Structure formats: C-alpha cells, structure tokens
Amino acid sequence: xxxxxxxxxxxxxxxxxxxxxxxxxxxxxxxxxxxxxxxxxxxxxxxxxxxxxxxxxxxxxxxxxxxxxxxxxxxxxxxxxxxxxxxxxxxxxxxxxxxxxxxxxxxxxxxxxxxxxxxxxxxxxxxxxxxxxxxxxxxxxxxxxxxxxxxxxxxxxxxxxxxxxxxxxxxxxxxxxxxxxxxxxxxxxxxxxxxxxxxxxxxxxxxxxxxxxxxxxxxxxxxxxxxxxxxxxxxxxxxxxxxxxxxxxxxxxxxxxxxxxxxxxxxxxxxxxxxxxxxxxxxxxxxxxxxxxxxxxxxxxxxxxxxxxxxxxxxxxxxxxxxxxxxxxxxxxxxxxxxxxxxxxxxxxxxxxxxxxxxxxxx
Amino acid sequence: xxxxxxxxxxxxxxxxxxxxxxxxxxxxxxxxxxxxxxxxxxxxxxxxxxxxxxxxxxxxxxxxxxxxxxxxxxxxxxxxxxxxxxxxxxxxxxxxxx
Ligand SMILES: Nc1ncnc2c1ncn2[C@@H]1O[C@H](COP(=O)(O)OP(=O)(O)O)[C@@H](O)[C@H]1O
Ligand SMILES: [Mg+2]
Numbered sequence: 230x231x232x233x234x235x236x237x238x239x240x241x242x243x244x245x246x247x248x249x250x251x252x253x254x255x256x257x258x259x260x261x262x263x264x265x266x267x268x269x270x271x272x273x274x275x276x277x278x279x280x281x282x283x284x285x286x287x288x289x290x291x292x293x294x295x296x297x298x299x300x301x302x303x304x305x306x307x308x309x310x311x312x313x314x315x316x317x318x319x320x321x322x323x324x325x326x327x328x329x330x331x332x333x334x335x336x337x338x339x340x341x342x343x344x345x346x347x348x349x350x351x352x353x354x355x356x357x358x359x360x361x362x363x364x365x366x367x368x369x370x371x372x373x374x375x376x377x378x379x380x381x382x383x384x385x386x387x388x389x390x391x392x393x394x395x396x397x398x399x400x401x402x403x404x405x406x407x408x409x410x411x412x413x414x415x416x417x418x419x420x421x422x423x424x425x426x427x428x429x430x431x432x433x434x435x436x437x438x439x440x441x442x443x444x445x446x447x448x449x450x451x452x453x454x455x456x457x458x459x460x461x462x463x464x465x466x467x468x469x470x471x472x473x474x475x476x477x478x479x480x481x482x483x484x485x486x487x488x489x490x491x492x493x494x495x496x497x498x499x500x501x502x503x504x505x506x507x508x509x510x511x512x513x514x515x516x517x518x519x520x521x522x523x524x525x526x527x528x529x530x531x532x533x534x535x536x537x538x539x540x541x542x543x544x545x546x547x548x549x550x551x552x553x554x555x556x557x558x559x560x561x562x563x564x565x566x567x568x569x570x571x572x573x574x575x576x577x578x579x580x581x582x583x584x585x586x587x588x589x590x591x592x
Numbered sequence: 593x594x595x596x597x598x599x600x601x602x603x604x605x606x607x608x609x610x611x612x613x614x615x616x617x618x619x620x621x622x623x624x625x626x627x628x629x630x631x632x633x634x635x636x637x638x639x640x641x642x643x644x645x646x647x648x649x650x651x652x653x654x655x656x657x658x659x660x661x662x663x664x665x666x667x668x669x670x671x672x673x674x675x676x677x678x679x680x681x682x683x684x685x686x687x688x689x690x
Contacts, residue, residue: 561646
C-alpha cells in the first residue's frame with residue numbers, strides 16, 4: 230500500500246531522515262517510537278505530503294507522491310492525520326466539524342455527511358455531544374472529535390502524531406481506547422507515541438527510529454522483548470525513574486496517584502507493581518511519615534523500575550523525626566506495607582538534608 | 593471516588609466507586625454518620641471499588657461497630673484486589689462479605 234524508498238529529508242540545521250525504507254501493507258497498525266528529534270513527525274509529514282522529501286520516493290498504491298505531476302490532493306484524501314493539538318473549528322459545533330470535509334471537499338450531500346458523521350460520533354462515544362461546541366468539551370473529547378473528523382473522509386490510512394501528548398493524564402485512556410477499537414476494525418494506522426504499553430497492545434508492528442532511519446522494525450514482541458540493536462536496547466531497557474516530593478501537609482495526593490498510574494502505563498510497569506507503589510506511598514509516606522513531621526514536611530520518594538529484570542525499587546528519604554521499624558506504624562498500615570514489599574530496610578544516611586532513608590523492593 | 597445512595601425502608605445501600613483512600617475516606621465516613629436512625633441494614637456495594645487503603649479500612653471498622661449495635665452491615669461485589677487487602681489485615685474475619 231505504501232512503499233518508502235531511500236527517503237531523505239534535510240533541513241538547513243538538521244537532517245532528520247537519512248535513508249528511510251519501509252513497506253506498509255493494508256491493515257497494519259504501526260507504532261513509531263524513539264527519542265525526540267529522530268524524525269518521527271517528519272516521516273509522517275512526508276507520507277502525508279505536507280513536506281517534500283529532499284530525495285527518495287514514497288509510493289502510495291503505486292503512485293509516487295514525490296513526483297511533481299502527481300495529484301497530491303487526490304492522494305492526500307486517501308490519508309487522514311490526527312495531530313497532538315486537535316485544531317477543531319471553534320465556530321462550528323461537533324457534528325459540523327465532522328461534516329465539513331466530506332461536504333466541502335468530497336461533495337457529499339449534507340444528509341449523507343450527517344448520517345456518516347453521527348455514526349462516527351457513536352464510534353468515538355460522543356453522539357450525545359453532536360451539537361456542543363469545541364470549547365464545551367474536555368481535551369480528551371476534543372481529540373475524539375478530531376479522530377471522528379479525520380475518519381469522515383474515509384481515509385485508507387490514518388497517521389497519528391502523538392495523539393495523547395497534549396492531554397491531561399486522566400484523559401489519555403479514553404483516546405487510546407478509541408484508537409484501539411479502530412485497530413480492531415482493521416483500519417491501517419501509523420501512530421507516533423510515547424505510550425509503550427499501548428504500542429505493545431495495539432500494534433502489529435513497531436518502528437524504532439534513530440540515526441536517521443528506521444533503526445529497528447519488528448513485531449511488538451521482537452522490539453520490546455528482544456531488541457537486536459544497541460540503541461533500541463538502551464531506549465527500551467533504560468531504567469525508568471519516577472520522583473515525587475511531599476513539601477506541604479496539604480499536597481495534592483490525587484495528582485500524585487494520577488502521575489504514578491500514568492508512569493506505570495507509559496513504561497509497561499505491571500499493574501500489580503503500580504498498586505504496591507501506590508500502597509507504600511499512601512501507607513508509609515502519607516499515613517506514617519507525614520504526621521511525624523512537625524512544621525514543613527520534606528519527604529522525597531523515588532521509584533526506579535527496570536524493565537530488564539522487572540524489578541521496582543522505592544527509596545524514601547526524609548528529614549525530621551526518624552521512623553525506624555514497621556512496628557512503630559499503625560498495624561493496618563504496617564500490614565499493607567508488608568504485603569507490598571519483599572524487602573524493607575531502614576538507614577541513617579548522615580546527610581543533613583535527608584538524614585533518614587527507607588528502601589523497599591516492591592512485589 | 594463516587595458514592596451512590598439508595599434508601600429502601602430500613603435498608604441503606606451505598607455503592608462506592610473508585611478509590612477509598614486518605615483523601616476520599618472522610619466522604620464515606622460522613623455519609624455513614626448521616627445515616628437515618630431507622631436504618632438497621634447497611635449494604636456497601638463495592639463492585640466498582642478499585643482500591644482501598646488503611647484510611648478506608650478504618651472507616652469500615654467504625655461503621656461495623658456502629659452497625660453491630662443498630663443491626664447489620666454487608667459488603668457486596670468485592671473484587672480480588674480489595675479482598676486481598678481484607679485478608680491480609682484480618683478484616684475478612686470481622687466483615688460480612690457476600
Ligand atoms: N520544519 C522544520 N524546519 C527545520 N527543522 C525541522 C523542521 N521540522 C523538524 N525539524 C528538525 O528535524 C529534527 C526531527 O524533528 P521531528 O521530526 O519533529 O522529530 P520527532 O518527531 O521524532 O521528535 C529536529 O532536529 C527538528 O529540529
Ligand atoms: Mg514529533
């Protein structure tokens with residue numbers, strides 16, 4: 230369906246794509262991952278003809294879109310693109326946003342565009358918002374409308390460029406669920422994402438981009454579990470670190486939990502381990518250490534997750550009064566902490582800032 | 593956390609959804625404190641409850657003590673994670689779980 234051959238893209242300051250080659254078949258769901266600045270967005274924009282390559286070819290159903298004589302607007306109709314920012318028309322309501330391209334560009338009747346539009350809004354779970362205006366919607370709802378709008382032109386392939394990066398963490402799930410359901414229906418998609426769990430679950434194939442090329446290409450199992458090349462390994466197996474500090478008695482507990490869950494989702498931390506981390510954070514940091522600190526608290530929590538050996542280590546450093554054994558905690562809290570960790574150690578660090586430290590190996 | 597309340601004669605049913613933790617436990621505590629005098633059966637529907645911490649457990653313990661005097665308290669729809677917490681804390685022996 231799409232052949233990319235020796236694609237190169239130079240800008241004055243950078244050459245993000247040196248030599249990209251790929252064959253993409255109908256029905257494939259490809260996640261594009263990699264460090265930032267490695268040309269993922271540039272690749273999508275070249276495929277969508279928003280950008281002209283410096284050299285090389287992109288063939289879509291046999292037609293070369295880099296050819297000057299090619300009718301770009303016809304080819305672009307075969308493709309839809311969803312961006313980080315939703316770019317809805319603020320003066321049009323939801324269904325009008327979805328109907329606009331089919332009516333203006335494809336010449337569909339308003340009735341036809343409306344019927345299809347409502348069907349798509351049902352697909353993304355927003356039929357009841359058809360007459361709402363964009364600024365009445367949450368970020369997650371806006372992005373779902375943007376997806377429905379893209380689907381309204383019946384594209385053969387949809388390109389997503391970090392569709393959830395601009396969203397509040399609580400809204401990421403609903404957008405990913407919509408994309409997942411489209412994958413189930415067999416839509417051909419290419420998705421640039423940092424959501425690793427999602428990439429693993431939804432894709433038939435993963436491109437890891439680095440060094441100006443598709444550095445590694447394989448099934449999710451190959452790329453995530455058995456990466457062959459050095460840079461892929463580093464990217465996949467890099468230690469994932471999560472840090473939080475409690476510096477006031479009224480700190481935002483809910484926000485910390487949301488970030489912790491987001492961290493777990495992004496880095497494929499098993500759900501059970503995330504639960505253990507939440508439990509230790511609440512029972513040890515919030516229920517036990519926080520009440521011990523007179524005045525301004527200063528409790529620092531670091532969670533390190535290593536995908537390589539699937540281990541999660543938590544370190545809690547704090548000042549003020551020392552808490553030296555689980556026996557000093559409330560029995561309920563102690564039982565829950567004990568059930569979440571395989572090892573727990575208490576230590577005096579000798580540092581002035583954080584004299585006490587507790588380290589735990591989470592289950 | 594979200595609490596749905598259904599009053600049916602002498603029975604009060606509270607369906608608790610989400611997380612019962614340090615920040616949300618006081619809400620359930622307040623709901624139970626404002627229970628009508630006639631209530632002699634308190635049903636806590638936990639089928640949508642995802643997480644419970646010691647703060648939630650303490651509210652359950654206080655509620656159980658209160659209902660021991662007034663009638664009975666029953667928990668329904670407890671999921672595996674929450675059940676695990678009840679078991680390691682010994683709450684599964686104190687509570688009536690259906
Ligand atoms: N329109 C542009 N003009 C100049 N440089 C660009 C442009 N778009 C991207 N670049 C450069 O190309 C490189 C790759 O960018 P991009 O494709 O956005 O990477 P990614 O999406 O993987 O983070 C970066 O160094 C970026 O600065
Ligand atoms: Mg990008």
